[in-house]
Amino acid sequence: AQSVAQPEDQVNVAEGNPLTVKCTYSVSGNPYLFWYVQYPNRGLQFLLKYITGDNLVKGSYGFEAEFNKSQTSFHLKKPSALVSDSALYFCAVRGVDILTGGGNKLTFGTGTQLKVEL
């Protein structure tokens, strides 16, 4: 079965510093990978996705993510964090499960709370 791990419940960063939110995945076949952000009392918002091609994907609000097939990782990054980036970030994967043949769904990680402080 496909799975996503976000090893950090919370990441703290100072405004202006670079940030990284980690994500690793497990899936059979080629993964489709996504990052979403959730602000308090709101639904998830799409940030970026990797389907194929360049391993560095650029998304909304200055975020980017790097796909690493050998490490099965898809870490979210931003060169300079803003206080307004403080939110809950979710990594998600869509893949094909060879054992069950299923895969037509997104599996989300447990989320990482990003806190950017002045």
Added chain:
Amino acid sequence: DSGVTQTPKHLITATGQRVTLRCSPRSGDLSVYWYQQSLDQGLQFLIQYYNGEERAKGNILERFSAQQFPDLHSELNLSSLELGDSALYFCASSVGASFDQPQHFGDGTRLSIL
């Protein structure tokens, strides 16, 4: 604003009751997805409809059912409610049927079971 509308925003009811959550997808989107978000289970995919037909099923309980109507709005019906059903229920929509497209989420319905 994602363009996805969910009503009601909050719902408080008792165990054993039945409720209906409603979702209007973004204009032009044919797929509707339902998710449950809780502290212990995280974000769980429940079910997907595409252009009125059930397309994919996730961790949806037998007590729960959904449908998508000809005008593409969708309803999620939860019956014989239990305390553990208390959660935030999200609807999302996308243009096509594939899970490789970005999904646009509503702001959710918070269901509290007393």
